[in-house]
Amino acid sequence: MAHWDTVVIVGVGLIGGSIGLDLRAKKLAKRIVGVGRRAASLKAALAAGCVTETTTRPDKAAAEADLIIVCTPVGRIVDDVKAAAAVCKPGTLITDVGSTKGSIVAQLSQTALPRDVIFIGSHPLAGSEKHGPTAAVRDLFRDRVVIVTPIETTPKKPLREIETLWKELGARVVRMDPAEHDRALAATSHVPHLVASALAGATPEPYLGLTGGGWLDTTRIAASDGSLWAQIFDDNREQVLAALGGVEASLAAFRQAIERRDAVQLQQLWEAGRKHRDALNKKKKK
Amino acid sequence: MAHWDTVVIVGVGLIGGSIGLDLRAKKLAKRIVGVGRRAASLKAALAAGCVTETTTRPDKAAAEADLIIVCTPVGRIVDDVKAAAAVCKPGTLITDVGSTKGSIVAQLSQTALPRDVIFIGSHPLAGSEKHGPTAAVRDLFRDRVVIVTPIETTPKKPLREIETLWKELGARVVRMDPAEHDRALAATSHVPHLVASALAGATPEPYLGLTGGGWLDTTRIAASDGSLWAQIFDDNREQVLAALGGVEASLAAFRQAIERRDAVQLQQLWEAGRKHRDALNKKKKK
Numbered sequence: 046m047a048h049w050d051t052v053v054i055v056g057v058g059l060i061g062g063s064i065g066l067d068l069r070a071k072k073l074a075k076r077i078v079g080v081g082r083r084a085a086s087l088k089a090a091l092a093a094g095c096v097t098e099t100t101t102r103p104d105k106a107a108a109e110a111d112l113i114i115v116c117t118p119v120g121r122i123v124d125d126v127k128a129a130a131a132v133c134k135p136g137t138l139i140t141d142v143g144s145t146k147g148s149i150v151a152q153l154s155q156t157a158l159p160r161d162v163i164f165i166g167s168h169p170l171a172g173s174e175k176h177g178p179t180a181a182v183r184d185l186f187r188d189r190v191v192i193v194t195p196i197e198t199t200p201k202k203p204l205r206e207i208e209t210l211w212k213e214l215g216a217r218v219v220r221m222d223p224a225e226h227d228r229a230l231a232a233t234s235h236v237p238h239l240v241a242s243a244l245a246g247a248t249p250e251p252y253l254g255l256t257g258g259g260w261l262d263t264t265r266i267a268a269s270d271g272s273l274w275a276q277i278f279d280d281n282r283e284q285v286l287a288a289l290g291g292v293e294a295s296l297a298a299f300r301q302a303i304e305r306r307d308a309v310q311l312q313q314l315w316e317a318g319r320k321h322r323d324a325l326n327k328k329k330k331k
Numbered sequence: 332m333a334h335w336d337t338v339v340i341v342g343v344g345l346i347g348g349s350i351g352l353d354l355r356a357k358k359l360a361k362r363i364v365g366v367g368r369r370a371a372s373l374k375a376a377l378a379a380g381c382v383t384e385t386t387t388r389p390d391k392a393a394a395e396a397d398l399i400i401v402c403t404p405v406g407r408i409v410d411d412v413k414a415a416a417a418v419c420k421p422g423t424l425i426t427d428v429g430s431t432k433g434s435i436v437a438q439l440s441q442t443a444l445p446r447d448v449i450f451i452g453s454h455p456l457a458g459s460e461k462h463g464p465t466a467a468v469r470d471l472f473r474d475r476v477v478i479v480t481p482i483e484t485t486p487k488k489p490l491r492e493i494e495t496l497w498k499e500l501g502a503r504v505v506r507m508d509p510a511e512h513d514r515a516l517a518a519t520s521h522v523p524h525l526v527a528s529a530l531a532g533a534t535p536e537p538y539l540g541l542t543g544g545g546w547l548d549t550t551r552i553a554a555s556d557g558s559l560w561a562q563i564f565d566d567n568r569e570q571v572l573a574a575l576g577g578v579e580a581s582l583a584a585f586r587q588a589i590e591r592r593d594a595v596q597l598q599q600l601w602e603a604g605r606k607h608r609d610a611l612n613k614k615k616k617k
Contacts, residue, residue, distance in 0.1 A: 053373075074491075094393075096343070115437065121420070144482065145495055156415040164556040170541065170542075170543040171543065171544075172543070173544065176472070182461045189543070190540070190541060190543075192541070204461055215570060219541075222345060223491075223588075229535075229537075229538040229541045230541065231542045232534050232535055232538050233534060233538050233539075233542040233543070233546050234542070234543055234545055234546065236530075237530060237545050237546045237549045237550075238545060239582070239585055240526060240530050240549065240582070241545070241598070241604070242583035242585075242600070242601050243578055243584075243585055243603035243604065244522075244523060244578055244581070244604070245603075245604035245605070245607045245608045246581050246600060246603035246604035246607060247369050247518070247574075247577040247580070248516075248518050248519060248576045248579040248607055249611075250578075250607065251515075252515040252518050253519075253607055253610055253611055254476070254521050254560035255456065255478070255505070255515045255516065255519045256456075256519040256520070256611060257456040257457065257458070257475070257476075257519070257520055258458070258459065259523050259524060259527070259551075260519050260520065260523045261521055261551065261611065262548045262549070262551045262552065263523045263527050263548070263549050263550075263609075264523075264550070264607075264608050265545075265549070266545040266548065266549060267550045267601075267607075267608045268605055268608045268609060268612065269603055269605075270336060271597075271598050271601030271602055271605060273596065274601060275594055275598055275601065277593060278585075278589050278597060279589070279594065279597075282590075282592070285589060286586065286589060286590065289582065289585070289586055291533040291535075292530055292582070293531045293579070293586075294530060294533070295529035295530070295532050296526070296529045296578070296579060296582075298527075298529075299525055299528075299529055299564075299575070300572065300579075301573055303564050303565070303568055303572060303575075304568075306565060306568070307463065308487070308561055308565065311555050311557075311561045311564060311565075312558065312561055313530060314528070314529070315344065315528050315529075315553075315557030315560060315561065316529070316557055318417050318527070318528035318531035318532035318550070318553040319531070319532040319553055319554055319555075319557060320550075321531045321532060321534055321536065321539055321550075321553075322531045322550050322552060322553045322554045325539055325542060325547065326538055326554065330343070331584045
């Protein structure tokens with residue numbers, strides 16, 4: 046029994062494509078329509094089995110949708126949701142997968158959308174430095190956290206429907222306030238990307254051949270798409286700057302301990318990081 | 332045909348143990364004697380097949396050695412080499428695997444060692460956040476860089492012998508000046524460890540459950556042994572502080588671009604990191 050007749054995925058890249066693969070494999074939707082701007086990318090999505098059909102006409106697809114999942118870059122989500130909302134059936138449910146939530150959710154509140162169309166923000170904590178439909182994989186969301194960010198006016202039934210979507214894909218759903226989401230993700234995702242990039246950029250080119258596994262792991266996400274991350278840093282500017290301040294303070298404390306040859310302080314700083322890291326290692330083993 | 336009759340490994344942890352495993356498997360030595368302080372650790376090294384015999388008496392082992400490999404923490408290497416040099420046969424060759432080279436090599440020059448004992452510094456760019464003989468693995472050094480740091484007075488034949496050792500273990504040998512080694516490794520290894528630790532420590536504890544693959548990769552090496560890294564940061568203090576300054580400047584540039592909403596600058600900073608990262612990805616694929 047399919048949950049949905051027609052699911053429309055706007056933006057069939059790594060995330061959108063992986064959602065499509067799972068929806069198909071689990072027979073959760075009869076039709077999965079991939080919407081995109083570039084015909085070549087849509088063709089690749091279809092070939093990879095991410096969707097059952099494709100179109101470059103978002104208006105046409107949205108009009109037939111029971112559920113719309115907007116998987117475009119953070120800077121385009123609000124416009125793409127509004128465009129779909131303008132033409133879809135009354136009461137259609139729309140969600141997204143953006144890495145920021147505060148400003149997106151605020152701009153897409155009930156009063157901003159026509160004819161009872163409902164937007165509920167989602168953010169799956171899954172992905173990689175790769176992109177495009179050819180990077181899509183089955184079970185990308187299994188055992189991952191997906192944050193959904195309802196607000197006071199969000200009706201309960203559509204909220205349960207969005208949560209069901211993510212649970213059916215194997216994810217653990219966590220409800221959060223949009224502002225709290227942005228504060229948390231600045232620290233756990235946005236600033237780590239920034240730090241990885243800064244570290245990679247600061248490594249002198251002649252020494253790149255002398256890097257080991259540590260450098261490679263620490264900078265892996267520096268290979269991500271820069272235009273996507275520029276949008277995220279800008280959209281979540283205040284929280285990114287605040288979390289960056291935390292890392293800068295931590296580096297300054299390391300600097301001071303090394304300058305003063307304060308082995309005790311150095312050890313304490315190191316153990317603070319290791320404690321956080323070990324807490325997660327234990328969690329993953331459970 | 333074994334290259335050596337008796338190889339003594341002082342400190343049979345991840346690195347020393349892995350050397351032993353390869354020496355045995357490749358039949359490069361008839362006897363591989365593991366020297367350590369703790370009987371339990373030596374027992375584990377023997378059980379793991381890292382060595383053919385063990386002793387807690389470094390003097391006894393050194394006296395029988397043809398080659399001595401000191402794999403103890405950076406802060407102990409100079410003392411351990413001097414102790415071995417005091418009792419070994421005239422002309423015995425000693426190397427180490429320390430992550431710093433400048434001060435170690437300077438303190439163990441020909442004039443500092445008795446009876447033609449020769450010390451040549453090595454640094455294999457291999458390892459992980461794990462430690463102990465149970466973490467030792469075969470082929471740890473295959474296709475990895477091992478830096479050897481001869482100085483002007485280093486005789487050629489022993490230098491070739493040390494380089495043969497690492498090549499037999501599958502490594503690519505790079506000769507470097509000890510000071511240049513320390514400058515390079517501060518940027519490619521020491522500061523990345525420091526940054527990973529600072530990032531892990533700066534992530535607020537309540538948000539640790541909201542981390543994804545990016546955070547996990549970027550902070551993996553923060554789980555390394557803090558006392559080992561405190562010794563490395565202290566031993567290579569000036570170069571670590573200089574390389575840390577490079578990362579701090581890069582973070583400050585990111586901060587400024589975000590504060591000013593300068594998308595062009597943000598993109599340029601990101602691309603600088605990605606370029607370095609991509610250069611290595613290409614290299615690895617070759």
